[in-house]
Amino acid sequence: MxxxxxxxxxxxxxxxxxxxxxxxxxxxxxxxxxxxxxxxxxxxxxxxxxxxxxxxxxxxxxxxxxxxxxxxxxxxxxxxxxxxxxxxxxxxxxxxxxxxxxxxxxxxxxxxxxxxxxxxxxxxxxxxxxxxxxxxxxxxxxxxxxxxxxxxxxxxxxxxxxxxxxxxxxxxxxxxxxxGPPPAPRPSGPRLLPQDPQLRFSEHPLWRRFASTCVSCGACSVCCPTCYCFDVREYPSLSGGGTRIREWDNCLFASHGEVAGANFRPDRLDRLRYRFLHKYCGFTPLQGITSCVGCGRCKEVCPVGIDLRELTAPPEREER
Amino acid sequence: MKKAQHTPHIPFAARLLERRDLSEDTTLFRIAPEEGALAELSSFVPGQFVQLSVPGAGEIPISPADLPAPDGTLELCVRRVGHVTELLHKQQTGARLGIRGPFGSGFPLREMAGRPVLLLAGGLGIAPLRSLLMHLLRQRSSYGEVTLMYGAKQPRLMLFREELTALAATGGLRLYLTVDFAPETSEGEYSCAIGLLPDLLKGFRFDAVNTYAAVCGPPPLYRCLVTDLERAGVAAERILLSLERRMRCGIGRCCHCALGQKLCCVDGPVFRASELKGIPEAL
Amino acid sequence: MRRMKLAITGLTACSGCQLTLLNCEDELPELLGHCELVYFPLAESGNVLDVQFDAAIVEGAVSTPKDLELLFKLRNASTHLVAYGTCALFGGVAAMNNRVSTRRELLRSVFGAGEKLPESFPPVPLANFVSVDAAVTGCPPEKQEIMELVVALAAGTLPPARSYPVCTECRSHENLCLLLEKRELCLGPVVQGGCNARCPATGIVCEGCRGPVREANVAQELELLLERGFGRDEIERRMSRFKPEWDYGKRS
Incomplete structure (x- = not known):
């Protein structure tokens, strides 16, 4: 052995x-x-x-x-x-x-x-x-x-x-x-299945609720193991040189989908849809791959208790 | 053996050779990229973009206004809108710049061969389409009828007007110019229509079944032109849209340019209207 | 290279922002190679006002006729006008009671009844009177941000825009979340970051000295704080410490 x-x-x-x-x-x-x-x-x-x-x-x-x-x-x-x-x-x-x-x-x-x-x-x-x-x-x-x-x-x-x-x-x-005995082989691989991209346009009432309660603090994406969007900025120096930096960016910020004179994701709802799409459906060339690894950080750090995964569950009947 | 690739985030050096003001806020910059960049730029397809660096201010995605000239120089048409373009506009000839690219996918030229091409440009949208136009006119016999409809807000904001009129005079190009609005002082100064691009398109008789349409302009223009073109009989697969997004990295990483599950910098900036169906944030 | 002509001054303020600039000892010698401090009364370095400035860096809120006169003079004489610090941008500490007491009451409480009161009006940001080309927020601003601005101006450009709330940097530095974990009155979610979350990093709540972040969900922050048992008055009092006017209904 x-x-x-x-x-x-x-x-x-x-x-x-x-x-x-x-x-x-x-x-x-x-x-x-x-x-x-x-x-x-x-x-x-x-x-x-x-x-x-x-x-x-x-x-x-x-x-x-x-x-x-x-x-x-x-x-x-x-x-x-x-x-x-x-x-x-x-x-x-x-x-x-x-x-x-x-x-x-x-x-x-x-x-x-x-x-x-x-x-x-x-x-x-x-x-x-x-x-x-x-x-x-x-x-x-x-x-x-x-x-x-x-x-x-x-x-x-x-x-x-x-x-x-x-x-x-x-x-x-x-x-x-x-x-000692070798560790029992355990299943490995992706934890969560990719979601249907069209779900981002679903009539689920949580979309509106999340959009109105999200404070855009950015914590969910800062703490996410697979969020990697970055901003690139350049700063000149007095000697005539300069430095270009990249810094974690966040799809929940208004500037994320901006171009000169327009914003392609002007509302928080658009930005939440973007987040859902990137996280659970993937972008080129990782389309169809969910990047959520189930660590639970986004849920734990959210000040208003948003859990995007609830969007994939059928809406709960409202108690009367 | 595969040549060692240049580290894609490091710009090559380039020099500003010449600048020509096209309007009060838009200038055509001719730049000379260093040798390393030339090798990469030689693969440029109209519709692709480059990342232009203005040292000290940063980088912006620009779709060149023409293919690289035989001497290796490149024409970039840039409007003064942000802090990077502002500093670019202050540069004098000889200034040092940086360039990376080309990136993304351009127009499907092979597929367009032999077909009529209708170019629809609004405002600064003429810049990316000009490289396609120049290509079509240089390879004139390989394509069907070439038509350009170009709309600007006002006569004085119309870019490349004289050049375009001269090209039309050679007979290789059908040219329709229009302005949204013409101040009285310019009466008789320009021969162009007054009205919006969709109005021009409405009165246009063409071989819709075989035509490829290439569209570039301000965001609101796309939706209405795509609808009109489809109504006229152009298949969504043959409506080619050159889209603008704020590409930061140019190589599919920073995620600012996502539209639906596609990235403008990798899958675009030229998209078929058919690819964008169901992506409301695309247009 | 031509040296950039600068005016640096303050209106109704504590001069703390200008002192921050003076405290950039490591950078100042090189900076002076690129800038001419034509007008900088606080540093007794130049007192000339009737020239054309490349940039005027103005601290403080506008609250007296003299403030206004100087501001107009600088605006007319400068290519770039920079709102420097929270007072210049949002009114700041001097404006915290704008909605609570009248100017007259406040002046009385300072100068005493029966005394001749100086002419003044409720402090407001520069942008209420003139157009502003660039801004550096903070009370006082971060050294790095003011240096970024001045160096960019010297290079003929402006620093790139960035906008994220205090929480973004705070979380990234792995500080304890005072709002969630300690249920304290922290304004992190609605306040402009860039300070490296200085206060929360030492266990002190964000009091909002850098003013609102662009996408501030003010209504939700208010709800969060009410849920934590703070009174509406207490919350509004805290929020108006550096900016008197908040739209408490704003969600986007």
Whole structure:
């Protein structure tokens, strides 16, 4: 039998081994009590029983704001600064699927330089989880979009490798591992089925209600593992040069569908329809693919309790 | 062996060679892109767009007003509307710019071969259609009758008027010009109709079954022209619309230019009217 | 290269915005290579008003005949007029009581009964009297935003527009949501971001110092706060701290 079992008592040593592969990050909690992925200086900071971090791991691949071009002495040059090796430990299946979706967007031709470099230096270590009331994933699914996956059982973790790097990790940690039965194969793959694009024009009364209560705070898309719309802006410098940046953008903002002299999504209802369409039906070339991974963040962070998925359920009869 | 691709978000350098004011707020800029850009631009199909950078201000999508000239220069017709175009309009010849592209899909030229083509341009919409027109006229024998109907708000806002009239005089182009409104001072100054484009179209007899129509103009124009063209007998598959959106990245990522499940920068900016059925936000 | 001629001044305000500009110590030396501070009374750097300015950067609300006179003078003499700071854009702190008390009552409470009261009217934004070409919001504005503006002006352009509420940056920085988690009177959803959510990042609610964001759903924010048990008066009081007039029925 293969050595694939890690006893809980050896987790800290295992984490130390992971540091050989890059800067170690994992789920922690901030002073104000917010769960987030951050650097693990001390294994004691690790919050393995976390439900979800406020911002998904996309922040490591697509920073909120990033310099993409520099302009100096007459020409533009690559502005992206480069990346170091990073090991992200303790990622739930939904977030792994989120990264797999972003990969399809940013690693497709023409490849996005910044994303591709950061992605190639990112080692992903998944972990099984317990869903809560906000989650809407299919329970029991396990994402294979990672290098190594840890299935938590009573006294430890069953490890399964999903890449050459995962196998290298297992080899490096060999002396910490024990023989154990291989993890039971679990179904993997997309969690939610794509929706019918025409649903965005449905007569469902929730459309109007959502449009009137949405505060356009942008939290749902900021916190979504697969929202990646970005704005591009350029700032001159005094030396005659300039910097072009890209920054997370949001389809719920009025400026998103604007052109000079017109707005193709002038109302919040149009913008909610756009969001539904992108999230659950997909755009070229990912048409027909839902990008919702069921992490539950949008529902948890929405100040007015909007859950777009309710639009796909038949309207409830009003109580009389 | 496949040539190493240029990183698509980095613009090539280009120089402003010449500028010609076409109206009070619209100027034709002739630019000379550096060698690397020329190789990519050589594949340009009328209707495609490029991303023009004005250093310090940013980037804007522009559909060139003509195919790249044999000397590699490119004509871009730009109206002063935002902070990027504002800075572009302040540039003097010799200024350094940036260019990426071409991006998107252009007009289906192969399919249009041998057929009559009706171009309908409103306002600045003449710019993208001019590259198609120039192509049609250069390959005149490969196409059927070529007709341009061009409407501007006022005579002084009509772009390329003299050039278009000269082209019409060669006999290769049927030209109809119209203005929404003509101030009294210009009486007799221009020979053009007064009225809207759809009015011009109403009185026009043509081979609707075989004709390809190419439309570009301000947003409200499309809906009414598509209806009129279909009513006249032009199939929606042969009504080609060049749409405007705020393409930020040009390569299908930033998602600002989505219409329905399509992205204007990848699937467009030229769409068939038939593709846009059921997408109310498209037009 | 020709140096850009600048006027920097304040109307009815605390001069905090101008001080923010003066506090850009790292950038000022290079900036001065590109700008000529023709009129900047606060910094005692130039006092000349009768020239043509490339830009006038004006702090403060308009509340006296003198304010108005200076504003008109600058508008006429400048290619670009910049509304600098929340007072210039929305009336600001000086205007918070515009809807509560009359000007006369307020002047009395400051100068005392029986004293000769200075001539003044309720403070209003610059745009009530003149056209404004560019704006930098904030009380005070972020250093970075004012530098972006001045540098863009020097380069012959304006900084690109951006518009998102405080929540966008606040969530992206993984702060605790004070509105949802602590049920506090936070104005994040309706207030213009760009401040990196400075206050919520330290556990203090957004008090709205940057004014309303473009797509502010004011009616829903009001409902949210009422649901959390705050009184209508308290909410309106807080909301008018930096901008006296809100359309509480606005949803889009």
């Amino acid at each position: 293969e050595k694939t079992f890690l006893k809980t008592s050896r987790l800290n040593q295992f984490l130390e081994t992971l540091r050989l592969f890059g800067e170690l990050h994992g789920p922690t909690v901030s002073e104000s009590g917010v769960h987030r992925f951050s650097q693990l200086h001390d294994p004691a900071e690790l919050q393995l029983d976390y439900r979800r971090t406020q911002i998904p791991p996309k922040k490591y691949l697509l920073p909120f704001r990033e310099e993409i071009l520099h302009y100096a002495s007459g020409s533009y040059s690559e502005g992206y600064a480069g990346a170091g090796d990073l090991v992200l430990f303790g990622v739930h299946s939904c977030d792994l699927e989120g990264i797999a979706y972003l990969d399809r967007v940013f690693l497709a031709e023409p490849v996005d330089t910044g994303y591709a470099t950061r992605r190639s230096r990112l080692t992903l270590i998944g972990i099984s989880c317990e869903p809560d009331d906000f989650c809407f994933c299919t329970e029991g699914m396990e994402s294979s979009s990672c290098d190594l996956f840890l299935d938590a059982v009573a006294d430890g973790f069953r490890l399964s490798s999903h890449s050459a790097r995962g196998t290298a990790l297992l080899t490096a940690a060999e002396q910490l591992l024990e023989e």
